Each structure stands twice: as structure tokens, then as C-alpha cells.
Amino acid sequence: MDNETKQTTFSKSTGLPRKRFYRARAHSNPLSDSHFPIPISPAHVDFSLHFPKFVEADNKIIKKVEFADIGCGFGGLLISLATLFPDTLMIGMELRDKVTEYVKERILALRRTSSEGQYENISVVRTNSMKYIPNYFEKGQLSKMFFLFPDPHFKEKNHRRRVISTHLLDEYAYVLRAGGIIYTITDVEELGEWMKSCLEKHPMFESLTQEELVSDPVVELLCSATEEGQKVARNGGQTFRAVFRRIAYVS
């Protein structure tokens, strides 16, 4: 049964999974206790399963994940970053199960069809990053975190479900090393204001200067690399960016 569905859900020409078989609603409730497995601690996560080509003879992974795409959706950003930073391990985190499946299949297919052994450094995990980021990453492990077009949760009573908030920034500051960068972008102006304000008010983050933004090759990917970004560009919409650096801090 599995083989048959695989043949129809994958395109015969590109070998890549067909998106329409992995459609899911845009929202998933971050408040509910979902049934995916949760690692007890970062030591309990076997990243060697995610990055088999970065493993030494003793089956131990040789380096740690440095980039995390929170709410990676269909994986567009990861795929663009994979070739820009081929020696860096990156992971996408996504709450929706069908979408995570799609990204998994997409990465495996890209690895298979790549002639230069690319895409071995990206992977995806299904989890609720608002609750379990410290379960996956150690203190100061990450050098980049991405929050592209997060769910705006328009109603005021739902603002607490927003992935960027003063409280959650404490946790993101914990997993980011000093000097690490957090990238956020949205097409919803109010959310853009909100995220920027949260970051400005948080004592452990400072804004990147204009020169720094221009010289960072990742910044232009924020708009162009993802499905969501491309949709906004097609509709001629405006985007609102907030890119901040995690600073060394003493309470």
C-alpha cells in the first residue's frame, strides 16, 4: 500500500514529493499537548539520524546544529540555506504533521537527486518549539534562528500564542550564543510592530545596523526563499523585518 501511494505522491519527473498530497490547514494549536515524542533533553536527541553523512566511525555526530528555522513550513528557507552554508547543520521545526512529512520527503529526495552530495546538512523535526526548544538545544548552541511569516494570531486574546513574545525571547536568548542572530519577517504590519517591539524591549537583544543588514547574505532570503514570501511578493505586499543580535548580558 505504501509503495503505491509513494508513486502517486511523488512527481515522476523531479523525484520530489507533490505538495497537494501534503496539504494541511495553516493553523495548528500550539497550546494543545500533541502526541509526538518529546526528547527528555538535548543529550537524548540522536542527530546522527538526521545527518548521516556528518557522523564519525563511532556513530557520533561530529558537530552540533547551528541554525534553527522555527515554523519551517514547506522547507523553502532550509533548502536555500543548505547550499549557502554547506558545512553548517540546520534543522527545521514544524508543528503540523503532514507538512513535516512533506519536508522530510523533500529533503530525502533532494539528497538522492543531488549530484554533489548536497542537502545532507538540513533536516526537519516535528515539535512544538514554543514549549520544547530547550529539549533540543543546549545553552548557546545556535548561531541563527529564523521566524518567517509566523501565525499572526490577530485577536488580542490569542496574542499569547504568538511565537515571538517577551517570555519566549528568554528561551531563544538561552539557546542562541552571544553574537547569534534572530531573523523575523512578516507581511502583517501589526505583527511586525509587535515582534520589533518585543525584541527592542528585551535586554538581551540589540538591533542590527543598516550596514550589517546589507552585508548579511541571509537577509534577502527572508523574502524570497519561502512559499509564503513568494506569495507576498506576487501580490505586491509589503514585508516587515526585524533582525536582532543576541548580546552578552549580565543581569
Added chain:
Amino acid sequence: MEEESHIEEVEIQNKLEVAPALISVHPSQKSVAVAVGSDLRVFDLIDNCPVSLVDESDGPSRKESIRAIRYSASGKLFVSAGDDKLVKIWSADSWHCLNTVCSEKRVSAVAISSDDSHVFYADKFGVVWVVELDGINEGKTLPSKKGALLLSHYCSIITSLEFSPDGRYILSADRDFKIRVTVFPKKPLEGAHEIQSFCLGHSEFITCTAFVSTPELTQGYLMSGSGDSTVRLWDITSGSLLDTCEVSTVAGHLESNESESPTQVTVTDICAIPNSSLAAVAIQSFQGIFLLSCDLTAHTLSITKVIKIPGESFIPTSIAVSASSKLLWMVSGASNLPGSNHPGFSRVRVISCLETESSSTLEDEQIPGGAKLLEQLQGKIPIEESVMSAAAEAVRAAMSSLLMKKQYSEEKREFRKRTRNDKKTTQ
């Protein structure tokens, strides 16, 4: 098998929840406080008389249960808070209510800074709030304040709040198996943003925390009790797990053997014995206490003593020890028991000479304060054996229902999602 009982328990949510009785002792044993349901009962051990609480804050007396009580380290203040969404700060000398803070949500844990300058309370949505106390030591009654946000565990019930012995860190433990160690800031009202570490290792909700420290090792080591049948020892600066002590074997001391294999036993309460590396631990379903010894050089935990409590059914729901004496005070009780007319009851017992060979559970007459104390703290109505044992089970079930995550089978999940639009068509 847990699922069916969860469906029934949803109906009970509208009524008041079963809440365990709590006990706390003044650091120099000047007084003892017991909370049962909405009732706070205090006995003065210096003047050997019951205490009348003076509370001038307006508002009708609430029926909801108190969920957390605590004396400050100095013994000057006492805090009580709970399901009535109020945090009451009392003078532990005059027993006037100095301040009442309104919380948005039900309160599940409280802590007081060592210099009595701030009171912290945590709610069932994972937020920890802080209130600054100014001029409280002058004994004035201040208008109600509102708390400022300190930190938050996203959508999780915070079960315990604790300060490290050196005051550098504040700890918050939750039902999502996490302990967060945050650097205590110079200006708490601006929030505690710098996380020092996470102590991750438990596989179930955390119920209680305590620090073991000696004059030589002032930074202290953390012990945590959980629903996963373990007490764990941690180094909080790095978040590393030093040792794990499995306590389900202690429950094997029960006389009656249910034919189930080692089930998970929840650790109810843990209490460090001052000026020692020992801690007293109470667990569900066990009529007694056991002592854990912490080897601070080898960083290990081991059970050194198991003390069974003789007499009628008595499973402690809360334990406390004062810094001055070596008496372990215990209370067993609950409020809002289903099918009971009692609003709540409590039974108090004391174990003396904990660490020595001759530790014993004191008879009622031998307890400091004697019959007068027991009358004040237990109430006048005698408690039947059947009520006591039913209470222990009700408390266990209530805690499990509150803190344990609900696991649904595939069919149940699909059934719950049946009205969603995207679930109707499957490819």
C-alpha cells in the same frame, strides 16, 4: 485505561477540586500553619495558643482552596495563595494580613526572597509574578498591589518556586518535566530574562523541589521529586543531572500487594533537613516518610532510612521541618472530597529525632502544643478511618488529573477532530 476516567473527571471540573492539606513551620518553630481547603489555621507555639488571623481586606470569604503556603526565611512573613486567585501576605508576628495581591489566574506556587523584599507567585498558566514589598516591616497595611511579570513557562502549570540558598537563582518547576534556573536580577520588577540552565531529565511532572546545602557548600544542590517515581539531584549552574533515586521500591513496603508490577509512584513532598545533607520525602500510597542522604562530594543520592507511621491510615500530603528543631511535621488531609459533607479535614503528626536510630512518631500528647495545637490545626470533628483512606486516593487522583498529560488513542483523536473541515476528506 486512563481515558475513561478522564471523561468522567471533566464533569467534576465545575465543582471545587479536591485539594491536599498543607503544612508549614516557622523557621524557629514559633508557630505552625495548616491549610485545608480555604481554611488557614495557625497555632502559636510560644504562647501555646491558637492564632486568630486578622484580615481587613474587603470581599466575601472565599470557598476555594489554598494551594501554597510558606514562611519567609527570616520568619517575619507568611504567604498563602490558591484557587481564589488571591495572594495574602501576613505578618508572622501579629498575623495581620499586610497585603492582598490579586492574581489573574489560580495560584499554584509561592516564594519569598530571603531579605523579605519581594513575594513571588506562579499561576496555572505558567507565569511567575513578583510583588515588591515596601514598608511592610513597619507593620502597616498597604493597599492591594498588582504583580509584575517575572518569567513564564509557556502554557504549563508551575508546581514549585524556589530560591537557591545563596539567593543567586530562582527556580521554577512545571508539569512539562522542566526545571528552569533563572539568574535572579537586580531589578526583579523588570523581569528575569537570563536563564542560567534547564534541569532536564524527569519524564513526568515535577511536584516539589528542595535545596540541600551545608555551611561548607553554600551554593547548594537541588533535589526534585516527580510523578516519574524518582527524586533527582542537580547542579543548577550547569543544569546537569547528578543522580537519580528510584523511589517506587519504597512503596513496596506496603502490606497489601496489588498485583500490578512496580507502578509509578508520585513523590508528594520533599523537605531538606537544615544543617545536614539529608532530606525527608513523602510519596503517594505510602504511610510513612523516608530519608534521602545526599553525598555532596560523590554527588549521589541514596535512601538511608524508611520510617513507617504506626496507627490508623495516614499518608502525608505535606511535610515541613523547622531550622531549629529536628522535628518533622506532617499533615494528611484534603478538602472537597466527593461524596463527603466535610468541607475538609486534616490530621497532624510529628516524627522526632529523624536522623538518629531512635526516630519515632510522637503520640498526640508528646507533640509540642499537644491537644490544643491538634484541636486548632485539625478541627474539632473526629475523622473516620474510611474518610482518611478515601482522601489519600482522592488526592492522588486529583493530582494525576491536573498534572498528567492526557494521552488519547488514535481513534479518540480522530473522533475529537471529526468536526474540523480539513479532516473530512483524506486525499
